[in-house]
Amino acid sequence: MTESHRRRRSLTHVGGAIETAGDSADAKALAYALEVPASLGTDFGEPLGKTSGPTEPDTDYARAHVHGFHTYPARMHPLTAARLGEAFCPPGGRILDPFCGSGTVLVEAMIQGKTALGVDLNPLAVLLASLKTLARTPESLEALLTEAKDCAAFADQRRKARAKPTRRYPREDALLFEPHVLMELDSLRGAIHERRKSPQGPDLALILSSILVKCSNRIGDTSTNTTPRKLAPGFPSKLFVKKTQEWLARLAEFAALLPSEKHPESKILLGDATKLPALPFHPVDAIVTSPPYAATYDYIEHHAMRIRWLGMDAGPFQRGELGSRSAYQRIDPRAAKRIWTRELGQFLTSAAPLLPKNGALVMVIADSSVGEIPLRAEEIVAATARECGFFPSARASQPRPHFHGPGLIAFRDKPRAEHAIALRKN
Ligand SMILES: C[S@@+](CC[C@H](N)C(=O)[O-])C[C@H]1O[C@@H](n2cnc3c(N)ncnc32)[C@H](O)[C@@H]1O
Incomplete structure (x- = not known):
């Protein structure tokens, strides 16, 4: 990533100024994707006690149409997903999200008329993303x-x-x-x-x-x-x-937002992004994703009740969940950084063969901390990418400060940030 393109832009987003680096066209697209005006909704949860019925349209884009039906932790903002899809995948192309979660990237790709492929190791995510994207009569x-x-x-x-x-x-x-x-x-x-x-x-x-x-x-x-x-x-x-x-x-x-000719194709698979399963379409034109932020969430714990009630088998997810907070908190912070780097490398190595030369893998990922040690996502991703068949093309970063706990110490020199990072296949 060349630092010569580094620049600062002042934006109206609640997150503040966005800093960019690297290839100017990619960096511009990444910054635009992160720049989600607060008026378009930043509420990713489901307010308790409120169920919007068919007569109560959602004005909040983060919760619009299928996006807002079922909660999912750490969803990507739909506008970010749409802008990344638009910029990095050609019209009519195929997008893969290997950590698809609730399917935000896939839904937005389909609205653009693209083929949507998703993978997630959480069976609840696969159910949710599959049903959002399914063609209905x-x-x-x-x-x-x-x-x-x-x-x-x-x-x-x-x-x-x-x-x-x-x-x-x-x-x-x-x-x-x-x-x-x-x-x-x-x-x-x-x-x-x-x-x-x-x-x-x-x-x-x-x-x-x-x-x-x-x-x-x-x-x-x-x-x-x-x-x-x-x-x-x-x-x-x-x-x-x-x-x-x-x-x-x-x-x-x-359905009303989809291109009128036909329901775009989609396929969601249960699988581990560090050993991606065989895909029905190969290669893909772009990978747009948001891996779990290291040591930040426990998806399995958040969904334990639902998984139990739906009688789903959570075993593979329990064993293979990346970056789980509770797992990272049990290990030495330095070991956690090594594990996180290795897991990210396994994911990038398994994703690389799916893309053509110069194809983009774009990820939204935030810095995190284990104990008082910061895990700076942009540095770890850039270093790991070079060893796994990619070159870091550009990034856009926006501050997401931590005001309490060990994170306060970890980020005392340089604030915690969320990044949109574009890698290109060698
Ligand atoms: C940040 S969330 C993605 C959210 C998604 N972009 C959305 O808008 O809903 C990260 C996802 O990674 C999934 N995950 C964790 N470990 C995984 C693994 N080894 N393979 C595939 N998915 C995994 C989690 O289940 C979670 O859905």
Whole structure:
């Protein structure tokens, strides 16, 4: 990355000035992608107690159409995803996101008429991204609403009959839900389980997942703090139907944004980005992604309740999750930096053969810290890329300061930043 192009731009984003370096065309595109005006929404969570129904359109672009249906930690801003896709993948091209999470990059690529390929090791991410990007027919959507109403009616009937639970629940669930809420969710889960092989089964499971935190006493997805919540009998079933209607409305909004000729192709695979599985399309035109930030999140922990309720196998994710905070906190900070560098290298090595010469791999990634040691993403990525078949072309960086904890010490000399980095295949 040549420092001669270094420049500063003052922007209106809440994050402040964006600094760029490297190839000027790539750097300009990266800076534009990071420059998301606050008016276009920076709320990536789902406010508790609020369910936007079909009659409540979302003005916040971060939560627009399918993006806002289900929470997912550390989502990329859709505008960032759209701008990166536009700049680094040619019209009609194929984009791969190997850490696709909730599918933001894929959804935005499809709006641009591109083929979208996603990989993630989290089975919940694969369900969510697959259902967001799936082509639908009016009949299948109608059938979904009917099935959801049937599941809710079944749960209602069992509630009124004071039926016993269909299975034993672990202590975590007894602590998370009021007894009557747990019973009603159990009935909904039972009805969905009966339909698991029907074409609507995956959607019904996703809708159940989308109401679990709201029905629990947890204050949010990324917090284990609880608050007592009194929910009326029948609330979970009503919310389930309301969320189904919301899902249908959001899918329709997304469908209306797609190029009219045909639903663009998409494929989402469960897999490890450090050993990428065989893709149905090869090569791809660009890789646009956001790997887990080292030692920042525990995706497995955030999703443990949902994964348990949906009966998913989290084993491979538990063993292969990159950068997990709890894993990094258990090891010596210097070893953590070595592991992070090695894992990033494994990912880049497995991604390189998928791109043509000069093809772009663009990632959004933030600095992080382990103990008091900073892990400066742009330095680690640039050094690792050179050993894995790429050359660092450009970056744009925006401050994301830490004001507390060991991070305060780690970043005392140079503030923590979030980066959009473009690598080009050798
Ligand atoms: C920063 S998030 C991506 C969020 C995504 N851009 C979005 O907008 O929703 C990082 C993702 O990496 C996934 N992940 C962690 N370890 C992985 C691995 N070894 N292989 C593939 N995906 C992994 C996590 O499940 C998570 O979805």
